Amino acid sequence: MSILIDQTKRVLVQGITGREGIARTQLMVGYGTHVVAGVTPGKGGQAVEGIPVFDTVEEAWEQAGPIDISVLFIPAPLVRSAALEAIDAGVKLLVIVPDRVPIYDVLVIAKRAKETGARFVGPNTLGVLSPDKAVLGMIGGRAASARSWFFPGPVGISSRSGGITSSMAYYLAQEGIGATTLVHVGGDAVVGLPHPEVVKLFEHDPETKAVVMFGEIGTSQEEMVADLIEEGAFTKPLVAYIGGKAAKSGTRFSHAGAIVEGGRGTYEGKVERLREVGATVVEQFMDLPAATKEVLARIGA
Amino acid sequence: MARLHEFQGKALLRQFKIAVPQGGVAATPDEARTIAAEIGKPVMVKAQAWVTGRASMGGIKKAATPNEAAAAAEAMLGMKVKGFVVEQVLIEEQLDITREFYAGVIVDDRAQAPLVMFSSVGGTGIEEIAAAHPDQVASTHVDIIAGLQDYKARNLVRKTGIGGRLQRDLGGLLVQLYDVARTYEARAAEINPLVETADGKLYAADCRLTVDDYAVFRHKDLGIEIAREYDRPPTALEKIAYAVEAKDYRGTFYFIQMAEDFEQGDGYVGFHGAGGGGSMMSMDAVLRQGYKLATFVDTSGNPPASKVYRAARIVLATGPIDGYFGSGSGVASQEQFHSARGLVKAFLEAHLDIPVVVRLGGNAEDKAVEILERLNEHIPAPVEGYRKDDSPDFCAQRLAALIEAGELRDVAPPAPRPAPQQPYSFTTVTGGTVTFDHALCATCESKICVQECVAQILSLNDDGCPELNITLAEAQKGRCIECLACEVECMFQGAGGGHIDLPIPGLDEEVI
Numbered sequence: 001m002s003i004l005i006d007q008t009k010r011v012l013v014q015g016i017t018g019r020e021g022i023a024r025t026q027l028m029v030g031y032g033t034h035v036v037a038g039v040t041p042g043k044g045g046q047a048v049e050g051i052p053v054f055d056t057v058e059e060a061w062e063q064a065g066p067i068d069i070s071v072l073f074i075p076a077p078l079v080r081s082a083a084l085e086a087i088d089a090g091v092k093l094l095v096i097v098p099d100r101v102p103i104y105d106v107l108v109i110a111k112r113a114k115e116t117g118a119r120f121v122g123p124n125t126l127g128v129l130s131p132d133k134a135v136l137g138m139i140g141g142r143a144a145s146a147r148s149w150f151f152p153g154p155v156g157i158s159s160r161s162g163g164i165t166s167s168m169a170y171y172l173a174q175e176g177i178g179a180t181t182l183v184h185v186g187g188d189a190v191v192g193l194p195h196p197e198v199v200k201l202f203e204h205d206p207e208t209k210a211v212v213m214f215g216e217i218g219t220s221q222e223e224m225v226a227d228l229i230e231e232g233a234f235t236k237p238l239v240a241y242i243g244g245k246a247a248k249s250g251t252r253f254s255h256a257g258a259i260v261e262g263g264r265g266t267y268e269g270k271v272e273r274l275r276e277v278g279a280t281v282v283e284q285f286m287d288l289p290a291a292t293k294e295v296l297a298r299i300g301a
Numbered sequence: 302m303a304r305l306h307e308f309q310g311k312a313l314l315r316q317f318k319i320a321v322p323q324g325g326v327a328a329t330p331d332e333a334r335t336i337a338a339e340i341g342k343p344v345m346v347k348a349q350a351w352v353t354g355r356a357s358m359g360g361i362k363k364a365a366t367p368n369e370a371a372a373a374a375e376a377m378l379g380m381k382v383k384g385f386v387v388e389q390v391l392i393e394e395q396l397d398i399t400r401e402f403y404a405g406v407i408v409d410d411r412a413q414a415p416l417v418m419f420s421s422v423g424g425t426g427i428e429e430i431a432a433a434h435p436d437q438v439a440s441t442h443v444d445i446i447a448g449l450q451d452y453k454a455r456n457l458v459r460k461t462g463i464g465g466r467l468q469r470d471l472g473g474l475l476v477q478l479y480d481v482a483r484t485y486e487a488r489a490a491e492i493n494p495l496v497e498t499a500d501g502k503l504y505a506a507d508c509r510l511t512v513d514d515y516a517v518f519r520h521k522d523l524g525i526e527i528a529r530e531y532d533r534p535p536t537a538l539e540k541i542a543y544a545v546e547a548k549d550y551r552g553t554f555y556f557i558q559m560a561e562d563f564e565q566g567d568g569y570v571g572f573h574g575a576g577g578g579g580s581m582m583s584m585d586a587v588l589r590q591g592y593k594l595a596t597f598v599d600t601s602g603n604p605p606a607s608k609v610y611r612a613a614r615i616v617l618a619t620g621p622i623d624g625y626f627g628s629g630s631g632v633a634s635q636e637q638f639h640s641a642r643g644l645v646k647a648f649l650e651a652h653l654d655i656p657v658v659v660r661l662g663g664n665a666e667d668k669a670v671e672i673l674e675r676l677n678e679h680i681p682a683p684v685e686g687y688r689k690d691d692s693p694d695f696c697a698q699r700l701a702a703l704i705e706a707g708e709l710r711d712v713a714p715p716a717p718r719p720a721p722q723q724p725y726s727f728t729t730v731t732g733g734t735v736t737f738d739h740a741l742c743a744t745c746e747s748k749i750c751v752q753e754c755v756a757q758i759l760s761l762n763d764d765g766c767p768e769l770n771i772t773l774a775e776a777q778k779g780r781c782i783e784c785l786a787c788e789v790e791c792m793f794q795g796a797g798g799g800h801i802d803l804p805i806p807g808l809d810e811e812v813i
Binding site: 005020028074076077099100101102103104105106108110111114126138139140141145149159160161162163164166167169170187189190194199203214216219220221224243244245284285286 | 397410411413414415437444445446483486490513514515516518550553575576577578579581583585601602603629630631632633634635636661662664690692693694803
């Protein structure tokens with residue numbers, strides 16, 4: 001099993017005719033994702049990688065059939081409109097790849113998603129990948145690379161950094177540990193599926209035996225995961241690393257979410273809280289594979 | 302985030318009908334005197350700086366007369382508070398304050414909604430207020446579509462034990478404050494203290510407003526120079542770097558200058574990462590080796606080689622760094638040879654004489670390392686490239702070892718590029734100029750530029766020289782992706798006829 005994506009899900013690409021849209025559609029199709037349609041306003045009737053392009057999401061749904069997931073490669077100022085279009089057309093999962101989406105636009109999308117029961121990954125996400133099944137977004141960059149870097153196994157991966165999503169899965173794979181699904185939750189302060197939502201999904205996936213998480217300073221995501229563990233809502237072993245130990249308060253280091261404000265979201269606070277509830281928190285990133293191996297051995301997975 | 306000064310925030314509050322003390326902003330003692338005289342009563346003189354605790358640092362003073370105001374301004378202007386040089390002071394009427402409150406709006410990531418907070422106690426930070434007087438702080442989430450309703454605001458105030466006319470006035474003010482935050486897309490908007498005066502009026506005595514970086518483009522009226530978080534004003538190099546980023550939407554270039562005025566041997570390393578998480582992790586690896594950072598740079602999200610080149614030149618302009626370190630997540634989705642070519646061009650031009658270690662793990666890493674390490678025969682500095690199976694700590698150790706060894710090769714600097722005899726030129730999307738000297742190209746055997754051009758926009762003409770196979774306009778619109786192969790590969794494998802000039806506005810004038 002896997003979460004969010006597998007080869008059976010019917011996928012739409014919004015912004016399919018742009019530079020990134022074309023390149024990442026090649027990756028997704030090449031890796032096994034069932035891409036059924038693309039949308040770019042004004043470019044209906046064209047095709048990308050043999051996939052028909054429509055002017056609107058509603059039209060794509062009518063012509064190409066029901067759509068489970070939409071992946072957005074849209075300039076940031078236009079994301080709000082494109083996301084609402086997909087939600088209103090009935091799409092229940094969105095993957096919002098672009099960076100720099102205004103935060104109040106994200107709040108509007110989140111509100112509409114809540115009202116309709118839709119969910120979204122990102123913004124500012126590299127995407128989601130279930131090894132040997134399918135990928136959404138751009139994890140791996142090229143299908144051949146994604147195939148050689150990742151393989152299926154018992155660990156769920158959740159990360160606030162895109163590059164680290166790939167590197168965690170790769171370094172675990174080098175130690176013989178495969179993954180159910182890799183999720184890059186996105187680097188922004190407000191994201192649709194933050195760590196706590198992702199670990200809840202992994203909790204209900206029978207094949208996921210443990211979760212490996214890359215946290216960062218800023219936001220409350222890691223603290224909320226600790227709350228879930230304490231409440232008994234997340235019961236699988238968690239191995240975590242928190243980035244940004246050396247960062248100064250008030251200065252952000254490239255991820256909009258990675259900023260300590262008013263004493264909230266500090267490195268020490270997160271590490272302490274996670275350890276308090278029994279999670280394994282490693283000091284060095286490269287210690288993650290060994291720690292994960294140990295945890296898996298302990299539970300006999 | 303883009304923080305506004307107190308006086309800028311107060312101007313926005315006034316637009317939304319929130320009362321602020323009468324006053325004006327001054328950049329000289331004379332201006333301060335004039336404003337104080339216009340106000341015609343005792344004033345406050347307040348240093349404009351994005352820091353808390355100004356009063357304890359002499360940044361807030363009372364002045365009974367215009368001359369006292371000028372003297373206070375004189376003392377504050379040019380003063381350094383927490384790394385921030387005060388350039389302006391706010392002169393305001395003194396208020397007859399009877400009571401202080403707190404009002405604030407933030408974006409709550411947990412609830413994915415704005416949060417309005419109110420406290421019947423003001424003055425200190427909201428965290429301290431909440432800890433000391435939990436029963437006098439109330440907050441409520443706001444429906445992003447409907448906005449803050451007046452009754453909700455009044456109920457919020459009611460929860461802190463305030464009723465009657467004051468409750469009504471404070472509720473109305475909270476609605477206005479929320480409207481300011483929503484309109485200007487503030488990550489945080491705080492009035493602290495919000496005060497009641499002896500005549501029963503409410504005034505915003507202070508104001509802290511932080512606009513969402515990503516929304517600054519929609520609020521040009523705010524005149525925000527750099528939409529980036531800093532805990533101090535941006536440096537000259539940060540402004541130059543931001544201009545590079547603002548003019549090129551491809552990929553991300555993030556730059557923070559971490560040090561100024563240092564000497565060779567002080568242990569400062571130019572840090573150039575790729576990807577936010579990997580960069581933070583790699584930065585920690587450099588620090589563990591006992592070095593300090595001159596820069597924090599992130600070029601990621603599939604940036605063109607030209608952007609990485611410009612980033613590297615700005616890093617080198619920071620000062621006499623002892624080494625150059627590049628490392629990101631290690632397993633990058635982007636094709637890494639673009640970054641390698643950008644670095645090569647920058648290091649060749651600088652004739653670099655400090656060690657370089659770059660971890661180029663990810664797609665096309667072998668090609669990227671090969672491109673980078675060719676530098677070794679052309680510049681005095683040792684250059685090492687690493688792949689995804691090499692850890693950040695190992696790479697940082699290699700840099701430390703190279704700096705420690707201090708071995709340089711005896712390589713003559715490149716001869717100045719001669720003026721092209723038969724130039725063929727076109728411009729690129731970021732204002733760069735690609736020039737081929739067809740006199741040299743005619744003698745080239747490899748014609749490597751045509752082969753390596755990533756966008757495949759070059760073909761050989763009848764004389765065997767490279768020319769565009771698209772129009773000049775198409776090249777300029779972005780079909781030339783500035784992969785830099787036609788210069789870098791030509792230099793190593795061709796006749797040296799290809800050259801790309803990539804200007805960085807402000808850099809050449811600012812830093813020699």
